[in-house]
Amino acid sequence: MSEFTYSKKIPEAFESDIAVIGGGPAGLCAAVAAAREGARVILIEKNAFCGGMATAGMVAPFMTCYDSGGNKMLIRGLFEELVERLIAVGGAIHPSKVESKTAFTSYIDKGHVHVTPFKAEALKIVADEMLREAGVKILYHTQLVDAETEGDKVTRLIVAMKEGLASVRAKAFIDCTGDGDLAAAAGAAYSVGNAQGKMQPATMFFTVGGVDTKKVDADIEKNWDNFYRKDGVNYRSLHWWVAKAKEAGDWTLDRVSIGLFRGVEEDEFSINTSRVMHIDGTKSESLTEGEIEGRKQVREIFAFLKKYVPGFENSRLILSGSTIGIRETRHIEGIRTLTTDSILNCEVPEDSILLAANSVDVHGKYGPKSNEYITIPEGKCYGIPYGTMIPPAFSNLAVAGRCISADCEAAGAIRVMPPCMGIGQAAGTAAAMALAENVDLRQLNVNRLRKKLTANGVMLENE
């Protein structure tokens, strides 16, 4: 591709203590946490609302926030506050009331106990309220396009606003773009996908209303015996209908079953089934192909549900995501890296900023049909160390959410929304403390950070 140099004077539009880029689960919590610590915070989000995958991607439910035995709620802090606030406006069901092997969990048992069904629309509003109450300056319709650095500092962002390019100055920056866009633009080291550079497949979520859930339950009950895989982990909801549709030429997709998650309303389901391979979520052209293919698959899946699945006869397609769901892109290299072994051995390092017990869930690892799903030993959890958020080359940059420093399988565990929110809260708190104490983020006293997080409702001991 040929290149040219473009030079232009642009306005120094904004200046803040901390700039958070991306208002998804991680960015929302990072911005609120930093502002509550007294920092001036600006949040930059390319969409017209917060929530990221939870709103634009229509991804639901919030995956489990409990230990792997489903006995104790481990992920609390701002995640718990958000859930309580959603419940107060009729926008969520408390995870303690949600059992596994039910419509809420796609009838899956292991690793899916106590998920949190929620309404995307309620989340948009509650997110605005939490940010406004905390005093965060919100900037929607604004996309990060580049960053300037000086030595070990990020100094300035270049953003694309509706009115054109502008710059944002801040003393510290938190990259919550999911893709590590800021860290990559600043020159931080990263890997992409798994050891072979392959990224998990993408999925276009959609919601369906008018479902007779009791009929779906009855069909599942009838087929219960051929439902579970040997190891007790089930991905095969409704595979008996998919097989029939395939035989009749009504199913051309490379999936053998349906991921269906009941929402807050009894007749509404989120469908997590389409599979779009080889999409690079960091590239517009590739994303465009993914959106078009994703919507095409949604049409086929919905037609299948209506024709074959008892309970879906009178259903209607409500909406597909306004963006395709991207599970994996960059993993930004940190001063520590979360590894598959540390997760499966349930290690809790002394500098953990979050405890979680989410299973390793890597889709399409060996091809379109396969998933790798490894649960954490019963009743156990693992810790996410502070250094996974801190790129070694920078003194004032943190990353939070699915792009923290983790190998592919470890990222496949902590990429779900409750841990991303917990990591966001830790990053926001850390950035505000580092500014108040005038220290390099790489040198922050993690014990003091842990004390502050604990005081703010984060659970850092599992006893």
Ligand SMILES: Cc1cc2nc3c(=O)[nH]c(=O)nc-3n(C[C@H](O)[C@H](O)[C@H](O)COP(=O)(O)OP(=O)(O)OC[C@H]3O[C@@H](n4cnc5c(N)ncnc54)[C@H](O)[C@@H]3O)c2cc1C
């Ligand atoms: C298909 C699929 C199914 C999933 N299923 C579940 C599930 O059932 N339960 C669960 O808990 N999790 C699930 N997940 C995982 C979860 O949704 C995401 O991993 C999680 O939302 C990541 O949070 P995040 O804040 O890191 O990133 P995101 O949610 O991606 O948020 C990033 C935000 O940054 C913004 N942004 C990105 N780039 C820029 C830029 N350059 N400038 C400005 N803004 C930018 C985006 O618009 C977005 O708002 C699923 C994910 C996918 C894709």
